[in-house]
Amino acid sequence: QVQLQESGPGVVKPSGTLSLTCAVSGVSSGTFYWWSWVRQSPGKGLEWIGEIYHDGSATHNPSLRSRINMSVDKSQSQLSLTLTSVTAADTAVYYCARVGAVSRPPYFDSWGQGTLVTVSS
Amino acid sequence: DIQMTQSPSTLSASVGDRVTITCRASQSISNWLAWYQQKPGKAPKLLIYKAATLESGVPSRFSGSGSETEFTLTISSLQPDDFATYYCQQYDSYPANFGPGTKVDIQ
16 A cells, blocks of 8 residues: 655745655555655645656646756655745645556545645744 | 636535535546545545545545546445545546545534
């Protein structure tokens, strides 16, 4: 059973860069998935950020595309997300998630527990 | 972008009640719809995908129906563990997006 766990800085200064990682375990060798990032804020609800495949192929939400960079290691054991030029509007709980049944666009069948990122000086 | 709406926003019910939540899409999404349950401080949990397919391990009291632009999530007999917020999500086209949620609380 796949497990995901996010980690991050907790607080990021305005105009700074948010960097998160997601540790993935339980993925069978030779089985490949798409992986996504989703965030949740009181003001905007749940928002899909983007998705990435083990080979580095990626799709981003157009609302965030110019500020996002995602990566995944070839063993699918770690995902990374960076978001540049953050503002208070980027304050949210950030989740990593596995895409269900290689569905594209994605739905999400496994989630991490989430990590809260607050943008504040 | 496809916009998702849900009704009601809050629903008060009792254990044993039959509960129905409606989700509407701003344009046809065929049956590319998922439902999630979220409890406070926890991640969303997938309940249903492809509008009506129950995720493995999800109790059979949950069911989904609908197509095109109108969908429903039904809980046939509400249990204490079901008090939570429920979200629909379309995955017909990018960007995948979610409804605003329906909170089911205790009457």
